[in-house]
Every structure is written in C-alpha cells, then in structure tokens.
Amino acid sequence: MSFPIANINLLRKPLHLSNTDFDLVQITQIMPDEEFGEQVGMTEASKERIWKATEQLYKTGTQPAITLCLRKNGKILLHRSIGHASGNGPNDTNNSEKVVATADMPVCLYSASKAVTALVMHKMAEQGAVNLLDPVSFYLPEFARHGKGNITLHQILSHRGGIPGLPKGIPLDTIYDEDKVWELLCDSKPITVDGSKLAYHAITGGFVFQHVVKKVMGVTINEYLDQHFRQPMDMKYFTFGLEEEHRNQVAQNYATGPNAPFPMSWLVKRALGASFPEAAMISNDYRWMDCTIPAANLYASAEEISRFYQMLLNQGEWNGKQILEPETVIRATHPFGDFSFDRTMMIPMRYSAGLMLGGKPFGMWGKNTENAYGHIGLINKMCWADPDRDISVAILTTGLALASHHIPCLVKLMHVINKECS
Template structure:
C-alpha cells in the first residue's frame, strides 16, 4: 500500500492540503440557483456567516475539495464548491492534475448512501411489497440460519439486526470481496449474529440485505428501483450506486488526510469497514469500486442532489407538486426507534430511526439542539440531513478522509453556525 508505506517511513505524520490565501480562485458559486436570503427567512449576514464557516472548514487543510448546498424553506441559499475534485491531495498517489471541484462533480457519499437505501425500503413497504415488521427470513429464507430467524426488517434498518460486520478471514480482507454480490449475501446468511438485539452500526452488511430484499420482491435491480422512484422524478443527473463510465473522469477523488489512524482507532475502523482505513480510501478511487453496487456505501451524488433528496422528506414527500412518499411513510422513517445508547460498533452514543442517524440535545451529529434533525454521516465528514425545526435541508460533501485533526473543531463550528443562523423564532 503506497499510503501505508509512506506513513511507516514517516512522510505523512500529519498530511494536509495546500490552501491559497485568497479562496476566490478555488470557489465556484451557483449564481443561477442561489436565491435571495429574505425568501428563505435569513439575513444576508446569516448567509455570509454560514459561508465563512464553510471556508474555515476548507482552511483546516483536511479536504482537497468541498461541495456544499443549503436549502431553507425550500430556497437554495448556498450552492458552492471549494478546492479541487482531483489533485492537490496531501499525498496524491495518482499525481492527478489539479481539477477544480465543479457544482456537478459526483462525489461518493459512502455511508450517507444508507439514508437513501433505507428510504427505498420504506417506499417498498408503502407500496405493499413488504412488511417492515416481518422477519427477514420470510423473504430471504437462507438468512434465518444460526439464530437470525427472528430478525425483522425494521431491526436491520435500525442497526439492531445482529450482524454489524461481514465476517471475513484476515487473509481475505480486501475491498474486492464486496464486488461479489451473491458471495456477500451468502456470507451474511451463514454467519451467526454477533450482537443479537443490540444496537451496533451495520456499516456495510445491512445495506446488502436491504437491497437484496428490494431485488427479490420487485424482480428489478436496486438501482432500477431508485431510478423510477426518486432519481428520475427528481430529475437527478447522478444519484447512482457506483458510477457510469461516462462520468468517471469527472468524479472527485478521495484522499487520506489529517492525523494518521493508529491503534486503537485503527482496529475499530477496520472492524467496522472490514479493511484498513488506507485501503478503503485507495480502493474508493478504483474502477472496480465504481463498477460495484454497495447499497450502504457507494452512491454518487452532488451536494445539491443530496440536499434535494432531503428537501423532499422535509416537504412531506412531495417535489414540484408530485407526491413521492406518503406522510405516514416519512413519519415512520424518521421516528426514533430507541433512546440514545452506546453503539456496539462505533463505541459512541448514537440515536437511530429505522434508517436515519438522528440529532440530539444538547448537541448531536447535526449541531446544537438538533433533536429533530435526521440524515446520515458518510466517511468521514460527509453529511446529508434535514432539520424540520430549522426548515433546512443541507449537504456537505468532502473528499479528504480525516478521522483526527483540527478540522473537527471547524466542522463543529460550521454545524453550530447553521444551527444558530437557521433557528426559527
């Protein structure tokens, strides 16, 4: 591994992005779509404060590229990018030339893909295709092996399915195993539960089972189901699992950044993601990764597209007068499933609905006083969420994969600024 070798040699003790003093040259603004702050119930000073906080996040030097979109009261308040989609990484293994991050640059959402996959399952339940409270083994008989026979679809959605990791022998630990769909489903079905009835984040495993349910019940691919229910009605250019060949030259590359991930964090990350941190980053830029369908981890989108998706949820399931989700479907998708508790995989307190990571008070994933917010985090600081209390839907897409570093401080300040400037009343 190139990055790992460089770390071992001491070249990457704290690797950061080069940031110019004047950010205008690395900034793109969607002047055609950004609306007046007043129509969104904000003052120009509010918008400026939020954008300054995004710029400060870029100045943390952890992210080669950032794409950001904020809607409030349905109005696009900010849709901008900073930095580069390719090149200017802290350790550019491809020596890629600097390519600016464009407004339509597709970015891998990683685990933020889970929110979309979960909504697809809720949509299928709305259509009568499956019962969320039914056992998974009712639809996938082989899943009922070795103590998993009573696990319900709802429990999988809420990270209580009991199979948070795909069990892989150390000699086989590589991202390529995820390209064998039938093999992954077989591994999950044959494995005994490791966390029965306990909350433990299903980083990769749950998405495969949920998508398999969609495919078995509809007879179509999970991508086809996504296309017909959301991608096409919303008029989205990307929003695909994996990335078609014609868009790969414009896709944002991912880069390892920040402090090197060392033990014990490295072991926790590897346990959750199957393979070491650096291998995930490198593999995510490969053609094989973009060929694959990884329902919990490789949906590609722009920040505006992800914000649009959450705006539909905020607008009671409607988009431009067309209903895409019923009210009762949305209520169930975002309703807290259990109280906040220690997650057995992430080893931090978490709060989930059936498919969403939820905010919390006094401070949560989406900032201070975010108890009503819902959405999902992606590897490592990708965020897509809606906050009904603040009437906002937001997407923050980043290409630097940094677990530790000063960027965490500026990210916290950005979320606090959003919470403060978009509060109602």
C-alpha cells in the same frame, strides 16, 4: 495553485506548502441558483458567515474539496464548492494536474448512502411489497442459518440486526462480489437475534436490502431507485455506483490527517473492514464504481442530496409529485428508542429505522436538534434535514480524516448553520 496545509506534520506524506497569498476565489464556484438571504428569511450577513465557516474548514488542509448545498424554507441559500476534485491530495505532487472542484460534481457518499437505501425499503413497505416487521428469512429463507430466522428488516434498518460486520480476514475485493457477500452473511453467526444490542451495520445491511429488493420486486435496487426516486426527482446522478460517462467528473477521495492511533484504528477497521487509506483507494477504483454497494457507494451531487432531504421535509412531495406518502416519512424518521451505546461506533447514538437522529441539548446534528435526521458518511460527509429550522443540508467532503484538527471546524460549520438558520 497548491492545497493549503497547516504548518505541522499533518499528512501521511506531508506537503511542504504554504497558504500565503492563497486565492480562494480561483478555486470557488458559486452556482446561479442561490437565493439572496432576504428571500429565505435571513440576512446576507448570515449567509456569508456560513460560507466563511466553510472556508475555515477548507483551510485546515484536510479536505481537498468541499461541496455544500443548503436549502432554507425550501429555497437554495448556498450552492457552492471550494478546492480541487483531483490532483491536490497528500500524495500528489506540484506537477500533478489539478482539477478545480465544481459544485455539481458527483461525490461518493459512503455511509450517507444508507439513508437513501432505507427510504427504498420504506417505499416498498408503502407499496405493500414488504412488511418491515417481517423476518428477513420470510423473503430470503437462506438467511435463517445459525439462528437468524427471526431477525427482522426493521431491526437491520435500526442497526439492531445482529450482523454488524463481515467476517474477519476476508479479502477487501470480496465486496465486489454481491453473491459471495450474501453467502457470507447467510453463513454468519449473529451477536444477537432479539434486537437488544445496538451495533452500527457499516456495510452488511445494504447487501441484505439489495437481495430483498431483487427477490420481491424482480429488479435491481438501482432500477428501483431510478424508477421511484431518481427519475421523478430529475436527478442526474443519484445511483449506486457511477456510470462511465460521468467518471471524468467524479471527485477523488483522499486519506488525509494523521494515521488513526489505537484504539481508533481498531474501531475503524472493525466497523468498515478497511482503514481510511484503504477506503479512499477502493472508492477511487473503477471496480467500486461498477458495482452496487447500497450501504456505501451512492454517488450524488450536494444539491441532489439536499433535494432528497427537502423532499422529506416536504412530507414526501417534490415539484408536485408525491415521491413518498407523508405517513412513510413519519415512519422513516420516527425515533426507535432513545440514545443507546452503539457497540460498533463506541458512542451513544439515536436512530430511526434507517436514519441518524439529533438530540437535545446536543446530538449528531448539533445543539437542540432533537427533530433533525440524516446520515454521515465516513465521519466528514454530513447530510441532514431539520424541520425545526426548515433546512436541508449536504456538506460533501473528499478528505478521509478521523482524529485531526479539522474536527472543531467541521463542528463549528454545523453550529453556524444551525445558529444562523434558527
């Protein structure tokens, strides 16, 4: 069975495949924990329209696999997968072993990891272990070099910390050495120190928080995450990096779609320190799964991420356990300023201390989503909660495509979810 590709020269290495008579049922998994539409205050027709929009995104040929988990009113409405976990990407052949995706497979979240890392910091603040208004240098004095002594934890959470990227020209595998990265960050010169410039911190902030957790709590950020989130919420994955026992189940990432043209290619390289093909290659490397990169390598299933956001909708409660205090959730989701021009992403953005916020009449999470919050991962992974619609959503994809014809289908899927769940 072959991955459906539109009849255009779309991929970097085009596949001469057709979607004629393609049977989506054979590569679709529906989990038994789904509720009927009527049980969550919707119709079965509404539920079906959301899934049809998901299938349309798959049919663009840019996403080898999609996993979706959507909770409505606290209950699972959709929990499904479509496509292949591996063996059916642009550079695979017809003879490659094709592994059908499963709805509960672990997926690398890329930047959607930042939401979890941010809530780790908010949890520490809740415990009184840190004050988010303190300078980073209060906990880690070496960070104060080159005038960074007054940059606060809150500024870095809200992407106003003045250290949006690592120095140019460093080898990509430097990211596997957290001590080397930390030294580079301490030695870096900020673009601002007063929080006046919004510039998305694609990877740097996570390394800062990683060192704060280790210094203050005396444990790794993975150990802290395990103790305060993963175990209490009964997660199977939900770790930075991925344990060896789960790597045979992980979804492979693929660079799909056309090569990003200039200036998009320049913007991507500046933000990530890598192109999309490089990002896909790195994330499939076991060294990436062995290390901890809090801004980019959390592994989780779609259901686990939906569960995480449902906990936030529940004001920090999950199955009778108070994971976060209600005040902590409010602080983490409260807007920090209005829409501002992001100097890294080159678009207007609206953030809280760690989350990407929606807007009115339009925002990151669609139309009339001013109270919604979440985080994207490399453009195509969408994870969010919307208290107005009472939904928590995780759309996890495995295709890394920027300027491609799938974007209208991705936007439409989010629109259909918002419309049917309103």
